[in-house]
Amino acid sequence: MITAQTRLLGVIGYPIEHSLSPLFQNAALSYLGLPFVYLAFDILPSNLERALEAMRIFSIRGFNVTIPYKEKVIPFLDALEGEARVIEAVNTIVNEKGKLIGYNTDGVGLYRSLERKEVNVEGKKALLLGAGGAAKAAVWALWKRGVKSIFVINRTRERGEDLANWARAEFFLEVEVVEWGKMKEQDSLPLWQEAGVIVNATSLGLKGEEISLPWEKLSPSVWIVDVVYRRGLTPLVREAKKRGIQSFDGKEMLLQQGAESFFLFTGEKAPLKVMEEALDWKPL
Ligand SMILES: NC(=O)c1ccc[n+]([C@@H]2O[C@H](COP(=O)([O-])OP(=O)(O)OC[C@H]3O[C@@H](n4cnc5c(N)ncnc54)[C@H](OP(=O)(O)O)[C@@H]3O)[C@@H](O)[C@H]2O)c1
Missing domain, CATH: 3.40.50.10860 (Leucine Dehydrogenase, chain A, domain 1)
Incomplete structure (x- = not known):
């Protein structure tokens, strides 16, 4: 009333x-x-x-x-x-x-999502797509969950560098920036193999855009976490599920x-x- x-x-x-x-x-x-x-x-x-x-x-x-x-x-x-x-x-x-x-509360929101889904990132490597506000919240959440190092991949390299500098200064994390265009090149493939969690914090997926990962290179125990949500699943999470990879989208x-x-x-x-x-x- x-x-x-x-x-x-x-x-x-x-x-x-x-x-x-x-x-x-x-x-x-x-x-x-x-x-x-x-x-x-x-x-x-x-x-x-x-x-x-x-x-x-x-x-x-x-x-x-x-x-x-x-x-x-x-x-x-x-x-x-x-x-x-x-x-x-x-x-x-x-x-x-x-x-x-x-x-x-975005950082806490992602932190709790990782906790609720039992995503263990302690001592592991994370791959982070994006370098905007959601990516900053993701860095905080990953750090709080004990991640060891983060590879940042962002379309605009300079913004990726800014995020990396911020994360190093605030959390003393090991952070490296990988160029968006090099996502699939041979020399960056070990990153994908070693990643314990891949977080999409770009806005890609909101309107149904696909993100093409080197799927066949990913570790079978990797988690795919999308901060984006939309009607149904995001293309990234749909693809992960199709391939039997553990994943969840931004609704959580x-x-x-x-x-x-x-x-x-x-x-x-x-x-x-x-x-x-x-x-x-x-x-x-
Ligand atoms: N689930 C939740 O509760 C929650 C909470 C917060 C945010 N989100 C979602 O997170 C997403 C990002 O939000 P934000 O606040 O971080 O936005 P933002 O600050 O505007 O950052 C957008 C990010 O997406 C990248 N991007 C945009 N279009 C792209 C494209 N066509 N190709 C490659 N990269 C592209 C940008 O790269 P550049 O730096 O190159 O522009 C940047 O890294 C949004 O979809 C938002 O809805 C969800």
């Missing part, structure tokens, strides 16, 4: 109409009978600062933040907490009595980052099963 005590939560992005967060966040809120509603807001870039000011004016309790604002919101916040300071991107804003605090991370945000907004542990079922109602 909506009363005068009901407070607003939401997700901001541009565009936002495909966001699945309202679906599973509202299911969890109503399951626990909490006095919140969660809506999606399409915010034009020119309105971002005013949207955050409105959070204070309307006492909006919290926002999730998605593409393209995860870094752009930072100048308008009062403080960053936890992983947001390291990852330098915010996907959750909590309004604490008019102070806007930025958090990053979506759920886990949402569960962590839910806790930050409400102080209550998220009912994961309820959220998962809500996602199932609308097949991805």
Whole structure:
């Protein structure tokens, strides 16, 4: 029931109409009978600062933040907490009595996904495709799970180098950058053979784009983890499954980052099963 005590939560992005967060966040809120509603807001870039000011004016309790604002919101916040300071991107804003605090739950989301699927990366080599915000969250999660070294493969080499420098400085990880175009060349094949986990943190797959890996070179025990999700499986995960390679897509991370945000907004542990079922109602 909506009363005068009901407070607003939401997700901001541009565009936002495909966001699945309202679906599973509202299911969890109503399951626990909490006095919140969660809506999606399409915010034009020119309105971002005013949207955050409105959070204070309307006492909006919290926002999730998605593409393209995860870094752009930072100048308008009062403080960053936890992983947001390291990852330098915010996907959750909590309004604490008019102070806007930025958090990053993407890293924790992937960390928990790896944990829940029992992906053991301790002391292993990881191959990471991509070097944007999701890739940074992935580096954090892999480091937290004890990975030994990371090979970064990104279309724009310079961005890959920036990510590698950041990961070395923050986590003292062994990181090497491999050129995107060299993905299949003979000298880079040992990387694929030795990888314990391959994480796709590019946006490839979102619109059904294939990623052609040297499949026949991969270790039979490798895990393929896609941060991307879409209706049905992503092409990468579909191909992995076809080949009998253990894999999962970004729905798990979506759920886990949402569960962590839910806790930050409400102080209550998220009912994961309820959220998962809500996602199932609308097949991805
Ligand atoms: N499951 C979840 O909860 C979750 C959470 C966060 C993000 N994600 C997903 O992760 C993906 C990446 O998000 P992001 O925030 O990291 O975006 P981003 O910062 O814009 O980075 C995009 C990455 O994809 C690469 N890329 C884009 N188009 C490409 C192409 N045609 N060929 C090769 N590489 C290409 C970019 O390479 P360049 O550097 O060369 O441009 C960059 O590495 C999105 O699909 C997003 O939905 C999922």
